[in-house]
Amino acid sequence: ALDFNVNFPPYEELQFQHVELDGDGDLAYVYGNYTLVMAVAEGEEPVEDRGKYIEIWKRQPDGSWKIALDIFNSDLPVAQ
Numbered sequence: 245a246l247d248f249n250v251n252f253p254p255y256e257e258l259q260f261q262h263v264e265l266d267g268d269g270d271l272a273y274v275y276g277n278y279t280l281v282m283a284v285a286e287g288e289e290p291v292e293d294r295g296k297y298i299e300i301w302k303r304q305p306d307g308s309w310k311i312a313l314d315i316f317n318s319d320l321p322v323a324q
Contacts, residue, residue, distance in 0.1 A: 254283035256290070260297070270303040271312075278316060295319045 263276040275298040282291040297316040301309045 256283050257281040272301045274299050
């Protein structure tokens, strides 16, 4: 399960398709594609997005892994 420790907008659906995962030592990366359906008020049209993401993970002193850097870019044109 993903643990977002930031203020992420409410969503109804969030899916990731990993394209590549690799690393060496205490650093690893993953990149891929995402699809997102954001939560909206009842009666409004769903807000959908899709795009690409990349994450850099770093091993912590206790052996766990945490995201050090994360970026995503939409594939959709900017709304008018």
